[in-house]
Amino acid sequence: MTPESLRQRRLAGAFVFGWIFFNYPIFSLFNLPLAWGGIPLLYSYVFLLWAALIGVIMLAARRDPPPSGPGR
Amino acid sequence: MLTTELILLAAFGYVGVLFAIAHWGDRRAAQGRSIISNPYIYALSLAVYCTAWTFYGSVGRAAASGLGFLPTYIGPTLACALGWVVLRKIIRISKTHRITSIADFIASRYGKSGALASLVTIIAVVGIIPYISLQLKAISMSYNIISQYPLIVMPRYFADIPVLRDTAFYVALLLALFAILFGTRHLDATERHEGLVAAIAFESLVKLVAFIAAGLFVTYGIYRGFGDLFTQAATVHRLQELFIFETRGSGYFSWGLDIMLSMVVLICLPRQFQVMVVENVDESHLQKAIWLFPLYLLAINLFVLPIAFGGAMQFAAGVDADTFVLTLPMARRQEALSLLVFIGGMSAATGMVIVETVALSTMICNDLVMPVLLRLPFARSPRRRGLSGLVLNIRRGSIALVVLSAYAYFRFVGEAYALVSIGLMSFVAVAQFAPAMLGAIFWRQGTRAGAISGLVAGFAAWCYTLVLPSLVEAGLISEELITWGPWQTALLKPLQLFGLQGLDPIAHALFWSLLLNTSCYMGVSLFSRKSALELTQAALFVDVFTYPAKPEDSSLWRGSALVTDLSSLLERFLGKQRTAEALGAFARERSLRWGPLAKADPALVTYAETLLAGAIGSASARVMVASVVTEEPLGLDEVMHILDETRQVIAYSRELEQATADLKTANERLQELDRLKNEFISTVTHELRTPLTAVRSIAEILNANPKLPADQYRHLTGIIITESERLTRLINQVLDFQRIQTGRMAWQPQPLDFGEVCREALRAARPLMAEKRIELLTEVPQTLPPAHGDRDRLVQAVLNLLSNAVKFCDTTGGRIALRLAVHPDRLQVEVTDNGAGIHPEDLKVIFEEFRQARHSPRGRPSGSGLGLAITRRIVEFHGGRIWAESAPGQGSTFAFTLPVSPPPPD
Numbered sequence: 001m002t003p004e005s006l007r008q009r010r011l012a013g014a015f016v017f018g019w020i021f022f023n024y025p026i027f028s029l030f031n032l033p034l035a036w037g038g039i040p041l042l043y044s045y046v047f048l049l050w051a052a053l054i055g056v057i058m059l060a061a062r063r064d065p066p067p068s069g070p071g072r
Numbered sequence: 073m074l075t076t077e078l079i080l081l082a083a084f085g086y087v088g089v090l091f092a093i094a095h096w097g098d099r100r101a102a103q104g105r106s107i108i109s110n111p112y113i114y115a116l117s118l119a120v121y122c123t124a125w126t127f128y129g130s131v132g133r134a135a136a137s138g139l140g141f142l143p144t145y146i147g148p149t150l151a152c153a154l155g156w157v158v159l160r161k162i163i164r165i166s167k168t169h170r171i172t173s174i175a176d177f178i179a180s181r182y183g184k185s186g187a188l189a190s191l192v193t194i195i196a197v198v199g200i201i202p203y204i205s206l207q208l209k210a211i212s213m214s215y216n217i218i219s220q221y222p223l224i225v226m227p228r229y230f231a232d233i234p235v236l237r238d239t240a241f242y243v244a245l246l247l248a249l250f251a252i253l254f255g256t257r258h259l260d261a262t263e264r265h266e267g268l269v270a271a272i273a274f275e276s277l278v279k280l281v282a283f284i285a286a287g288l289f290v291t292y293g294i295y296r297g298f299g300d301l302f303t304q305a306a307t308v309h310r311l312q313e314l315f316i317f318e319t320r321g322s323g324y325f326s327w328g329l330d331i332m333l334s335m336v337v338l339i340c341l342p343r344q345f346q347v348m349v350v351e352n353v354d355e356s357h358l359q360k361a362i363w364l365f366p367l368y369l370l371a372i373n374l375f376v377l378p379i380a381f382g383g384a385m386q387f388a389a390g391v392d393a394d395t396f397v398l399t400l401p402m403a404r405r406q407e408a409l410s411l412l413v414f415i416g417g418m419s420a421a422t423g424m425v426i427v428e429t430v431a432l433s434t435m436i437c438n439d440l441v442m443p444v445l446l447r448l449p450f451a452r453s454p455r456r457r458g459l460s461g462l463v464l465n466i467r468r469g470s471i472a473l474v475v476l477s478a479y480a481y482f483r484f485v486g487e488a489y490a491l492v493s494i495g496l497m498s499f500v501a502v503a504q505f506a507p508a509m510l511g512a513i514f515w516r517q518g519t520r521a522g523a524i525s526g527l528v529a530g531f532a533a534w535c536y537t538l539v540l541p542s543l544v545e546a547g548l549i550s551e552e553l554i555t556w557g558p559w560q561t562a563l564l565k566p567l568q569l570f571g572l573q574g575l576d577p578i579a580h581a582l583f584w585s586l587l588l589n590t591s592c593y594m595g596v597s598l599f600s601r602k603s604a605l606e607l608t609q610a611a612l613f614v615d616v617f618t619y620p621a622k623p624e625d626s627s628l629w630r631g632s633a634l635v636t637d638l639s640s641l642l643e644r645f646l647g648k649q650r651t652a653e654a655l656g657a658f659a660r661e662r663s664l665r666w667g668p669l670a671k672a673d674p675a676l677v678t679y680a681e682t683l684l685a686g687a688i689g690s691a692s693a694r695v696m697v698a699s700v701v702t703e704e705p706l707g708l709d710e711v712m713h714i715l716d717e718t719r720q721v722i723a724y725s726r727e728l729e730q731a732t733a734d735l736k737t738a739n740e741r742l743q744e745l746d747r748l749k750n751e752f753i754s755t756v757t758h759e760l761r762t763p764l765t766a767v768r769s770i771a772e773i774l775n776a777n778p779k780l781p782a783d784q785y786r787h788l789t790g791i792i793i794t795e796s797e798r799l800t801r802l803i804n805q806v807l808d809f810q811r812i813q814t815g816r817m818a819w820q821p822q823p824l825d826f827g828e829v830c831r832e833a834l835r836a837a838r839p840l841m842a843e844k845r846i847e848l849l850t851e852v853p854q855t856l857p858p859a860h861g862d863r864d865r866l867v868q869a870v871l872n873l874l875s876n877a878v879k880f881c882d883t884t885g886g887r888i889a890l891r892l893a894v895h896p897d898r899l900q901v902e903v904t905d906n907g908a909g910i911h912p913e914d915l916k917v918i919f920e921e922f923r924q925a926r927h928s929p930r931g932r933p934s935g936s937g938l939g940l941a942i943t944r945r946i947v948e949f950h951g952g953r954i955w956a957e958s959a960p961g962q963g964s965t966f967a968f969t970l971p972v973s974p975p976p977p978d
Contacts, residue, residue, distance in 0.1 A: 008157055011362075015153035022146055022331065024324035031317045035306065038299025040315035043377060046139065050149065050370050057153050058363040 003063070010060035018053045022046075074221040074407050079414065080239075083215070086278075086415050087246055087422070090271045094254040097270030108269045111357040115364035116273035117347045119280070121148060121338070122372055123203075123424040124210030125495040127279055127417045130373065132394035134380035138314035143327060144499075145373050147334025149366035158339065159348060160358055161513050165616045166349045170686035174345045174505060175435045179691050181512035181613045182520035183606035186691035189439035191524060192505065195531050196342050197432055197474070199501025204428055204478035206494045207421035212240030212482075214398055214417045218410060224399050226392055241479060243418075247425045248475040255430035256467045268426065269351045275423035280372050282416020286397050287375020289409055290382040294400070298378060305381040314381075326579040333582055336506035337499045342431035343424065350431075425475065433470035438689030441466050446695055459644045463688060496578045497538050504530035504585060507593045516614045518593065521600040526593030533585035540566045541577065633701035635670045638680045641700050645687045654683055677701060759802055763795035808868075809938045812945045819862045819949065826859045826866070826899055826970065827852050830892055833870035840878050846886035853894060857972050861950045866970075869946045872939045873903040873966045880907035880964070895969075898952070902967040910958040918956060919944040943968070 020026060030045040100107050107113070126144075133141040151158075162177070171177045175196065179189035216227035216239075235241050254268040295301040305311040317323060338344055352358075383396030391399055398417065401409040442463070507526050511518035543549045557565040564570075567577055569584050602610070642651040658679055659666065672680075677697065684693035770788045774780065780788070811817040830852050841848055870890075877888045889904045910918065919940050947954045947968045958964030 011153050011156050015150055018146075018150045018153060019331075022150070023328050027317075027327070028324065033312075033316055035302065035315075038301075038303040040302060042139065042316060043302075046142065047370070047374070050146065050366075053149060053153075054363050054366045054370060057149075057366065060153075061156060061359050061362055063359070 007060065007063075011057065014053065014056045014060050017056060018049075021049055021053075074218065074411065076219050079215070079218055079411070082411055082415060083239075083243070083418060084246075086418060087243075087250070090250065090274070090422070091253070093274050094250070094267035094271040096267070098254065098257070098265075098267030101266035106266060106353065108266050108273065108351075109353040109357075111360035111364065113270070113273045114352065114357040115361040115368065116276040117269050117351065118344070118361060118365045119276035119368045119372075120272050120343055120347055120423045120427050121341075121365075122276070122279065122369070122420060123495070124207045124417055124421040126372060127283060127420040128210050128214070128394045128397060129206075129495065130376045131380045131383065131396045132392065134314075134376050135384050135393035135396065137318065138377075139317055141376060142373065143330030144334045145369040147331045148338045148369060150331065151335040151338045152362040152366050155362045156358060158510075158513070159362075160355060161616060162339065163349050163352050163355055163358070165513065165613050167352075167355075168616060169612075169690065170682050171690065172350050172686060173431060173435045173438065173689070174340065174342055174509070175439045176685070176689045176691075177345070178505065178508050178512060178523065179439065179689070180685070181609050182508075182518070182523045183603055183609055184690045184694045185520050185524075186439070186443045186695070188520060188524055188527075189435075189689060189691045190443065191527055193432075193435040193439040195501060195504060195527065196435060199498050199504075199534075200342065200428060200432065201474065201478050201481055202494050203498035204425055204474065205482035206498075207425050208240045208244055208479055209482045211243050211418055211421050212238065213395065214414055215239045217395055217398055218402065218414045221402055221407075221410065222405060224387075224391060224402055226390065226395070235483070240482070243422075244425075244475050244479045247422055248429065248472050250422075251426045251429045251433070251471045251475075252468045255426070255433070255471065256464050264351055264353075265430070266351075268430065269347065272347065272423050272427060275419040276368070278419040279416045279423075280368065282412045282419070283372055283397065284375060285409060286401060286413050286416075287379055289404075289406065290400055291375060291378045293406075294382055294386070294404065295378075301378050301381060305385060308385060311381055311384055326576055329579045329582055333496075333499055333503055333578075336503050336510075340502040340505040340509060342435065342502070343427040346427050346431040425478075429471045429474045432474050433467045436470040436474070437463060437466040438692060441470075442688050442692045443695070446692055460647050460687070463645065493578070497542070500538060500578060500582050500585060501531070501534050503582065504534060504589055506586070507590045511593060511597070512613055513616075514614065515597075516610045517597055518610065519597045519600045519602050520606055522593045522595070522597030525596045526589045529592040530585045530589030533588050534581060537566050537569060537581035537584055538577065633672045633677055635666045635672045635676065637700040638672050638676065638697075641696060642680055642683060645684060645696075672701075756802070756806065760799065763799045766795045767792050767799075805938050805942065809942050809945075812942065819865065821860060821862050823858055823860055824863050824866070825856060827854065827856045827892065829863060829866045830870055830890060830901070833867050833874060834890065836867070836871050837874040837878065840875060841888065844878060844881065844883070844886060846878060846881055846888055849887065849889040851889070851891040853892065856892075856894060856899065859899060859970055859972060861970065862946075865946045866950070869943045869968070870901060870903075872943045873901075873968075876939055876966065877903050877905035877907070881905045882907055896972075898969045898971050900967060900969045902965055904963060904965040906963040909960040909962050910956065910964050911960055915956055915958060919954060940966075 030042050032041055034041040036044050097107055108117070130141040130144075165171065166177060169180055171180055175189045175192035178192050179185050182188055213227055217224070250271075254271070255265055257265070291298060291301060295304065302315075306315070317327070339348075379397050379400065380393065383391070383393060383400055386400060386403060387396075398410065398413050401413055445462075445466075504527055507530075508518070508523040511523070540549070541554055544551055544554050554565065554567060557563065562568075562571070567580065569580070572580060572583070575583065639651055639655055642654070646654070658664075658676065662675075681690075681693050681697045684696055687693075688696070770792050774785070774788060808817070830850075834848070834850065838848075874888065874890065878886075881888060885906075887906045889902070891902045891904070893900045893902070944954050947970070951971045952969040954966070954968040956964060956966045
């Protein structure tokens with residue numbers, strides 16, 4: 001697999017991860033009248049998930065270092 | 073004190089700063105020292121996505137519906153994850169074909185269709201003018217509020233203010249001027265505006281800082297942090313209800329639809345296309361931008377909920393939630409912060425207006441006005457020179473027209489709506505481009521007819537389900553239409569089309585319009601035929617990464633034209649100097665010299681068409697080029713043929729590269745083998761010479777001293793015997809190896825007792841061990857399951873391992889263990905010594921022929937280097953496995969397995 005197609009697969013994975021966790025039914029698991037340090041649970045969930053997704057995109061988009069050959 | 077003069081000074085001063093930045097950016101670009109050529113500025117310019125809708129409207133929406141504002145920003149984040157695949161492809165295609173607007177993109181893909189380009193332009197203009205008007209409304213509203221400071225008064229209806237006394241009117245004029253100055257400087261084949269992008273990036277920074285400052289003030293200045301703010305909000309029943317997402321009706325479905333809407337809109341909005349694709353300096357900037365831009369969106373939305381809840385708690389009714397971000401600092405007498413927020417809101421609004429009008433003006437000029445103009449005799453006449461001025465003036469006129477129409481819409485229609493609903497309406501309109509757009513880059517079967525019918529159907533559905541109700545609300549059409557449906561037909565009610573209920577108007581319109589759009593696009597595409605040009609463009613778009621980077625290298629054109637005709641055509645749009653530069657570059661690259669009557673080759677015609685496309689759009693460029701060349705239409709077969717050829721050439725060159733790489737590896741391997749063989753020959757000859765020398769010198773001694781005492785005589789002849797035995801062993805090894813290698817070894821498989829094999833090998837090795845005083849440990853069970861194999865070879869294998877162990881054993885206190893273990897399916901032999909061990913590097917290659925341990929602390933070991941290789945072959949012949957385990961200084965274990973009842977080897 002070339003580094004480029006690996007990157008494309010990782011990013012597609014990031015998208016699927018984001019789409020699933022931002023939508024029903026996972027989304028509904030956090031839609032509860034609870035608070036977490038005063039902050040409503042759903043709000044914390046959405047913003048933390050958002051930040052995590054951005055982190056995943058950042059990692060996935062990064063260029064891999066060229067693979068090191070056998071050191072002989 | 074915030075006086076009117078100070079506010080106006082700040083507002084116009086801010087616009088002045090924008091002019092200065094844009095001017096500076098353009099000057100740096102002219103000097104070749106671009107300031108926008110890095111991923112950070114690129115990501116900031118993408119943030120033109122955040123408009124006054126984000127700045128003011130999100131808070132309003134949050135105050136009414138909690139999280140409802142958020143899908144608009146989650147969608148682009150998800151779209152960015154796919155951005156590397158989708159956006160990069162769009163950028164590559166646009167750069168290759170010099171596409172400068174979304175209308176041009178769609179038209180160019182479906183056979184450079186002028187009709188399609190006009191259709192896209194009309195939808196974009198109609199859909200987006202309300203969106204621009206929203207920005208003007210926001211500027212006007214925010215000015216009217218801040219100018220009442222310290223009072224907080226919601227503005228009256230704007231209709232009461234005369235146009236000439238309305239600040240928004242002057243701001244609109246100023247923005248049009250800005251767009252004209254920096255968006256239409258010259259007619260260029262690339263249509264990039266560095267100064268404009270620099271100013272937009274600056275605006276993005278200003279609005280972010282202003283909004284976060286307001287957010288921090290509300291969260292930490294008025295309240296004691298997020299927890300405190302939400303805890304207090306929880307005591308208000310109306311606000312507490314917003315803590316969870318409203319799921320009655322179609323809550324989650326609408327939420328998902330909204331996310332999808334903003335995802336596709338990211339590639340369909342003309343202004344996003346402008347900053348993301350047209351103004352992109354380097355494709356690789358996308359790599360960072362796809363996470364920087366979502367990060368920006370996250371940052372600017374972090375404080376939306378706190379401001380919404382803070383405002384709702386601080387103000388009684390009567391203050392519009394859309395204005396909380398401004399009115400909260402005002403109510404707390406924060407003059408500087410209020411002014412900063414006002415400027416931030418202005419930056420959000422102006423950035424959008426500027427880029428959107430520039431993008432729309434390109435489309436209006438290239439795809440609406442030029443096609444008509446170019447059909448008029450005066451424009452086609454070759455005597456009329458210099459059309460570039462005319463093109464630029466048309467664009468300037470379009471900018472003014474767009475801005476003024478938006479102002480008019482705001483004054484006469486847009487009053488009744490909240491910021492967000494106007495914006496969402498525009499979103500649904502431009503989302504209609506998505507099927508044709510995505511089909512353009514991924515679906516080869518999409519046709520012009522399909523794209524046109526999809527767009528028409530989607531646009532019609534949008535008008536019916538969104539625009540019509542808004543006209544009713546504005547009082548222009550009787551309300552009966554909404555409540556009873558046209559002709560009293562309930563199934564046709566615009567807000568509950570075909571009886572679909574439970575969706576909010578936006579989700580309802582989005583669902584129907586995209587459903588109709590996509591089905592028409594796909595259905596008609598599958599049932600219509602493509603012209604040769606459509607086929608070509610489809611291939612060039614969908615497989616852009618497999619074709620050459622320059623369209624002229626894959627020319628699909630045949631005909632004849634004079635070079636002079638082409639160059640005078642280019643001169644009319646690009647001017648003499650730019651034309652000469654462009655043609656000169658082309659000729660230099662291909663080492664061409666054109667005489668006065670030279671014929672243009674297909675590559676030059678394609679090159680000229682691409683250059684023109686950058687200036688006036690692909691459909692018009694095609695018409696113009698066709699006017700000077702006599703074209704022979706290409707048949708479908710020929711197009712397919714040429715396309716195939718181009719692809720084959722590329723595929724072939726890739727195969728060549730692969731073959732070269734393979735050859736190189738093979739060659740390296742051969743060289744390595746050659747080196748090893750040389751080493752082997754020198755080792756073996758050395759090994760042969762040592763015993764030979766000994767034998768010869770002893771023979772000489774015996775010859776010279778015939779009367780040697782008997783014990784010395786026996787000693788010396790004893791040496792001759794052992795040395796010649798050593799010689800024989802060595803020669804046998806070489807012969808054995810050669811026989812195995814060439815497959816001429818005569819194997820004699822028979823049933824055998826493996827314990828007996830081990831004992832025989834031990835008997836043969838015992839003298840060697842006795843000589844070195846090595847202690848031997850054996851664990852060989854008396855009864856063993858019957859095995860099958862070549863007895864002599866197996867004895868040789870065990871003996872090889874034993875003599876190998878002897879060779880590497882410690883010189884004093886050496887110990888060797890031979891263990892035979894019985895497993896259900898196999899026997900396992902282990903020979904362990906307590907020698908110096910084997911270096912990990914050597915462990916990998918020790919069973920290969922001609923290899924010897926190199927990293928031995930005692931120097932190079934003696935022997936041919938074939939013993940272990942032969943053993944491996946013998947073990948493998950019997951279906952077993954051989955390996956070694958060792959660590960330097962820890963001794964080593966050589967082991968192999970023998971299947972208990974293998975199929976009789978032949």
